[in-house]
Amino acid sequence: MRGLPAWLWILLVIAGVGLVPVVMTDAFFLRLFTEALMWIGLAITWDLMAGYVGYLNFGHGVSFGVGAYATALLIVNAGWPFEPAAALGGVAAGLVALISGWPTLRLRGAYFAIGTWALNRAVMQLALVLDITGGADGMRLPAFLRPQFFSWVMLGVVGATFLVLWLLLEQAPFGLKLKAIREDESGSLAIGLNPAKLKLQAYVLSAVPAGIIGGVYAYWITFIDPASTLGDLVTDQAVVMAIFGGLGTLIGPVIGALLLFAFKTYFWAYLSDYQVLYLIILGLAIAATVFFLPDGFWGTVTRRREGRRALQKGMALAHFPEK
């Protein structure tokens, strides 16, 4: 990137996007806008564990759900205002991740996937069973129907998340260290890395923003229940979006989220009778992506670009470090 540093570009893009709710004030559009941002946030946080660390967290929805419920409980039962409640939703999700991550991250590969999945269903059962969460009936939050407000809040949360992740994963050493663990966890010990600590940091880092997003979701939709916040569909969609976009980068999941969300909206608008078809398409999309485009959409594009560049310059030429 010539000229401006990356983080400044990111801020400018966020600011630019922030102008959209000023211009387009239609409530339905803003709803879509907010939801699209929400999915971007969930997809990039999932990618942190899956793409950078190489651990498939099939319980990512737990962070979202814990955040949603914590925020709801604080607002409804303790009378907290929205902002601190949502912030604390993130903290709650982070704490859950810290406590559950310490043992769970000792599991490798598929066991980790199963373990996080089991955890997700256990937490959902918990929400169904406890009185304080309202059981299957869920919880109602006080209505605050201001579409523009939520658009900006979601943009702020997701934008900040993207920026922080960009700085930590693409600029700072942290990202490369995680990738080393992904490539060879045992070998990374020999070069001075402490995988247990780094994995846990990443795990908590992926949980906190998801929790905040859950908190915003709760106040925005004004109703939460176990199925919508802790059900499979939260994690499933984040997974599909991230993989379809391309794991291991931050831009991939953003593109995946946008593409899939656009598709889903279009689908629902024009084929609303066939809402269940969405699941089928989601499933086939992920299977097809894994089969044909393992690097995801964006990953394949960048690979081709790199390949062409390498051919042009010749593989053996060194060039000065760009980043």
Next chain:
Amino acid sequence: MSDHVLKLESVSVAFGGLMAVDAVSFQVAAGEIVGLIGPNGAGKTTVFNAVSGYYKPTRGRITFLGQDVTGHVPYELAAKGIGRTFQVVKPFAGLSVLENILVASYLRYPGQAAARNKAWEVLKFTGLAERANIPAAGLTLASRKRLEVGKALALEPKLLLLDEVVAGLNPTEADQTVELILKVRESGVTILIVEHIMRVIMKISSRIIVLNYGQLIAQGQPEEVAQDRRVIEAYLGEGSSAANGSTP
């Protein structure tokens, strides 16, 4: 106290009932290149794993630079100054050559800019600078072995454990690697090397240690060891002849 960099005192590593390493004791002095040889299964890599923290010795003590490091984890030992390569090379395949070295450089140079400088230094030292941006998976075996060494060197170790860095290379590549090893020693690093290619290890080692069935059966100057009856028996039992220094 002597200026030994590494000291093993009666170190044993047992797996269930099997004694992979059996009461092995030896020392490595600063600036030496010590060769560790022995038939397959003698326990050489297990010794490496014990010294680099991958296995915890069942018995015995390992001292590094005067400190007891028995049972410490690998990343602590890396920080203290022990670097190692792996017999089956483990590059970070999805990362570029530069990134491989860079991650290792963060140990001594936490900041990006300084780490990058160090990484380029190591790349030039190991002759990999021209392949810096290639994914590690795209390297030839010889280059991968260099990368292994490079990653360990980026840690600025005082002791470097080389596990069969010459095996599988053609004679030209092997000679280049030997040159690299000697260059490393000249820069002040003590080296403990496991190798099956006899002519290499006999040539560069100031001292040889021989293991068989987990036990230390001989140590001394290369020429002495080559003529030691027990060593010859250990190898002849496997069908190779170390006595005249040829490759097994």
Next chain:
Amino acid sequence: MLILLPQAIVDGILLGGIYLTVAMGFSLAYGVLHVIDFAVGEWIMLGAFVGLTFTNWFHLDPLLSLPVVFVIFAAVGWMLQPLLQRVLSGSRGRPVLMALVFTFGLALAFRGSALTVFGIFTHSLNTALSQGSWHVNWGSFFLTIPLIRLAGLVYALAVIVVLNYLLKKTDFGLAVRAVAQHKEAAGLMGVDIKRTSAAVYGLYVGISAMTGVFIGAIVSLNASMGPDLSLFAFFVVVLAGMGYLSGVPWASFLLGLIQSFFLIYLNPSYVLLALFTILYGILLISPTGMFRKGV
């Protein structure tokens, strides 16, 4: 309370029988193909629904649909396995995890298909055995053994016997065991790896689908029941030790007993929660299973 104990035990054993079949196939598939199939619950669910369709079309007893269900699903599995294999031998990314995601995608697609075709409602399969039970008086204890559950146990035992024979006494079984232990060596010895692998996967899918018919008859069926069943399957195979077939019966019956005890003695709505928590606990304490022979 103690008076209910024998019933709890009997229920547990009967339940365990059902889990046994699923887990056997799943563990076999894992041991030979090294694939963790996230869609196992969906295979069961689809089997149940195909059984339902068969019953509705032909007005025959659902149990008669078993052979048809087996053949259909074994064929599907046979054809699907090469795709899975291609993902597993991919050169990019991490093939094993990508295969997991692949099966995860399949599960979603299957669930969506079932929801589309059959809707969200719960159905049940009525068989000739559904209403009958054995009543046993044993001293001061009364035992009720529903016939359909007993049939499930009989089915499970039949599956074990057949699989055991297949694996230990036939050439095919020899090939399967060879591939499970060392694929390349087996190939070099003349084993057709592709066909053997496809056959194993087909066998596993066929068995799982048949089990679905039983579950539909014993409990109920609905298009969303897949994930819970998958979790039970994972529970059993992890407890038994992944790929360790001999541990599966023990683990299955243990799960059945745990579940029936919870159903009888504790609040039923806590059953799933307890089971998931226990699964999580097992994964942490001993991921290689209770015999520590897992892979």
